[in-house]
Amino acid sequence: MSTLSERLAAQPTLTTERLRLVQLGPDHLDETMAALDDQEAMRLTGTRGTFTRDQVRAHLDRLPGAGDRADFAITGADGVYLGEVVLNELEEDDLAMNYRIALAGPSLRGQGYGTEAGRAVVDWAFDEVGLHRISLEVYAFNPAAQRSYEKIGFLVEGRARDALRWDGAWVDAVRMAMLDTDPRPGR
Ligand SMILES: CC(C)(COP(=O)(O)OP(=O)(O)OC[C@H]1O[C@@H](n2cnc3c(N)ncnc32)[C@H](O)[C@@H]1OP(=O)(O)O)[C@@H](O)C(=O)NCCC(=O)NCCS
DSSP: OOOHHHHHHTOOOEEOSSEEEEEOOGGGHHHHHHHTTOHHHHHHHTOOSOOOHHHHHHHHHHOTTOSSOEEEEEEETTOOEEEEEEEEEEEGGGTEEEEEEEESSGGGTTSSHHHHHHHHHHHHIIIIIOOSEEEEEEETTOHHHHHHHHHHTOEEEEEEEEEEEETTEEEEEEEEEEETTSOOTTO
């Protein structure tokens, strides 16, 4: 019987109707650097600061085989990079992790790729890894992401008021989570 960490470390490729979710790693350095130039995605995810190529490479180097997280590159069936989806912040005793996702560029959004990738990742995390709870925060100025999360099966649990100050304006963070026992719409 393997441990939860061992199952995360042995992260498989997940295949959906239109997508292949593969281990994110150093092969995706150029695509990851390009994604950090997407100012709208940086705003939507509340990501601040700059990352050097060496810092990003060091981060990507650590991902394959990591037992406390699962980072997937979202690719099309042709292997083209479409974004990343991540389970991190493992709380092993609680069987809980945090979730985040970003598609690589505005032209990829609104076509259901994020929802399709998310369903595959949470199903794997609940059914194969053995997680009980997956949680996330989405900023109030990002209703499209909240809608995508609801389509996956995440439920709103609360609201952190004024959790982000972006360009001088306060923004609430909507707290959402999904349990392994919750309904899974769309499957
Ligand atoms: C969030 C993200 C992963 C969602 O993936 P996606 O493939 O674009 O999502 P989908 O196309 O499946 O669903 C988007 C939904 O939002 C809806 N939507 C779009 N704009 C909306 C708006 N302004 N208000 C409410 N709903 C909106 C769409 O109609 C769609 O719902 P529907 O299928 O019921 O019509 C993707 O948009 C993304 O990468 N965004 C940039 C980064 C980001 O915001 N990450 C999340 C941070 S918490």
